[in-house]
Amino acid sequence: MPEEIRVTEPLDRLAALLMQAPTPICVTWGPAHRVEIMNAAFEAMVGVAGARGRPLGEVGSALDAGQLRLMEQAFCLGERVEAAEVALRPPPADLHARPSGAAGAGERFFNLVYEPLHDRTGAIDGLMISAVDVTAHVASRREFESAQQRARFLGDASAALSESLDYARTLRRVAELAVPCFADWCTVSETDESGGLRRLAVVHRDPARAPLVVEYERHFPPTEHRAGDMAHALGSSRAVLRARVTDAELCAAAQSPDHLRVMRGLGCASCIIAPMIARGATVGVVSFMRSEPDHPYAAGDVAMAEELAHRAALAIDNARLYRAARRREETMRFFAEASAVLSSSLDYEAAFDKVAQLVVPSFADWCAVDVKAETDRDPAIQNVAVAHVNPAKVELARELQRRYQPDPNATYGRNNVIRTGRSELYSEISDAVLVASTRDSDHLSAIRALGLRSCLIVPLIGRGPPIGALTLAWAESNHHYTAEDVAVMEDLGRRAGFALENARLYGETQSAVRLRDEFISIASHELKTPLTSMQLQISGIRRAAASPARLDVEKLTRRVDAIDRQVGRLAELVDGLLDVSRAVAGRLRLNLEEVDLAEVVRVVAERFTGELGAARSDFALDVQGPILGRWDRLRLDDVVTNLLGNAIKYGAGRPIRLAARLDGDLAAVEVRDHGIGIPEDDQQRIFQRFTRAVSSEHYGGFGLGLWIVQVLVQAMGGSIGVESAVGEGALFTVKLPCHYIGQRGAKSTQDHEPAVL
């Protein structure tokens, strides 16, 4: 004992001891609990100094109303009153205590004892308040409780995650679990094949912020938000903790004022970004966010975040595996059905319709099949099937197709796929892509209305170059195509391509056989007609020879002349057949020389004078001559003869106009009639071999005229076209370059068509 204490009075000595005691002690007197003695430890406990003489209830705010009531109880009843684990916080107080949270900064816990003090008469005149600091004890118990709670939470999480193998639901489950216990809001994103991130779920504890969540999901994909932290989390395979995200940081990270507004609205004061890793591979990222700055994430939360993310990753991995297995099963079933459909019919349009119906809804919300038109003259691409679960949407898609024909030279899209034979995968269709690929605002809003999210275009390929394309799109169901889908659909594209080719070959063979039969019938009719007239004349001559009395030299001469004419006609027909056969074999030889087209046209018109008169058609010849160029005179004559002959034949006695003029470097011949006209559907067909727009019963001829005309015109580097409407006649226009250089053989326009002659 130090000297100075020994010399003091006993009471003073006791007071001095109390003052120095390490445990907090306070002595009060009177019903107002005025402080008589308050040692340093007590002062530290309540955060107040120099309180002597003041009522304890007015000293600071550390002891709350509850404690004051306990003091009253001890003082009035004269009982010793104890209070366990009283939390004393030097101000300011944290009003946002969390059930699972650890002790706040500076918070301490004490067991308090209120002991009544008695005067000499035995009356109660004060209290002695002593305290024991149990902060460490409380903290370790809380730690234990929190660990238990965490284990329970993770256990619940695992149970919830294993409930479903549905991929989308599992992802949503992950986000839902974290909110509100661990985060105010949570986002889950998966990594795609290209290493990018795709957000799949956003959950916020506050239902009032649902519109902001929707806006966030729609317009701010994860790759553009906090990409640095996400990339870091993915790269290091460790969670990234941002204990405090200041508003300035939020401003810096925001890509637009809208983005900033949404982020502020959702609240991002603190966050942890945890990678989801399963079987050594990163499957995605979970972001946990807390909105309020006074309850940030601490280093201790990172392990929890990682653990939750790990369990989520396992669940996602399982769901992925399950989905892949289901997909394989579906794919196999789909291929079995598709093959059956494709092989069941040689009517390929019907077959494609069925294939499109099969693709929807397992592999697409939308499916369209487009194929190259069969005619070589017009390599247009036509839509043969569109499918969507909703027929009204099919009509909308058809309407769009009609109104906005894709640019045939575009370096992307269906036409490019058909041209190059390479598939195109648009895993994520952003609004920017839509804006870039549409013509105008009407087109854009119509396309937007379709709600396309992901698109895949694969070629239809048989043995040769691509013959069409299969376009698939996800919209409402919000799926995305992957490299795996490309392989599956390319396979379908090949099967469909072969089926289409088979159907076409079959169709072509069928029509070639039909054409041949028809041609043989027409040819025999045409050949037999002059033969019949010859046969009749010959039998007449024979009869005359049998009875010389009836022999009339004049009549005989007439008959022989008639036979002669029919021989000439037969020879012409045979020449026609030879022309056809030469043209088919591609051996048409041109004899190019300087020719005046105007003169050729006039000569032909003159030759037709008789027939024009007989047909009673008004005839107008409009030739601005001379029109000089290098052509084959006889072939040119054939072309004009054929066209004018047709005009007379089908002109129904109405006016006919034949015109020729020079149009820059091109010479043009026009033949206009006002006869029966040609239905639109037949306008391509009439240039093919052995076809006529009208039945062979009505009009004679080989049905080869226009085909030969086309072969001749093309051989001279030119083109032929027709404009017509039923009942309004037809306008045939031939355009020929005046100085065509290449003297190539007239190539058959349909190389693969079996030669029928």
Added chain:
Amino acid sequence: MSQPCCERVVLVVDDDPGIREALADLLGEEGYQVVTAMNGVEALDKLREPSQARPCVILLDLMMPHMNGHQFFAEQQQDRALASIPIVVISADGAVRQKAAQFGGEFLAKPVRIERVLEVIERHCG
């Protein structure tokens, strides 16, 4: 067709002028009065002309513009005054032989000798 059949009139319907002329010429030599038409429409017009004598037979081609042989036959069958006139089909289409049954079974394949034509006509007009 008011006059009774006393002159031996034959109607030749064919779109080929060579065949029409040859038949007219040769049948004329055999004492037939030959009326010609280049298609079904013209044939019906001629048959319905009041001054025209009723033919004892019609030689009918099938493949003709405007109105072919089948259509002509259908029209003729509708017309009570004409329905009974026998028809002989002369066609280059061999397959028509079966169809010719509809026209009374008479069929001549082109090319044809005048003797065969006369033989058939005489059966109807003789």
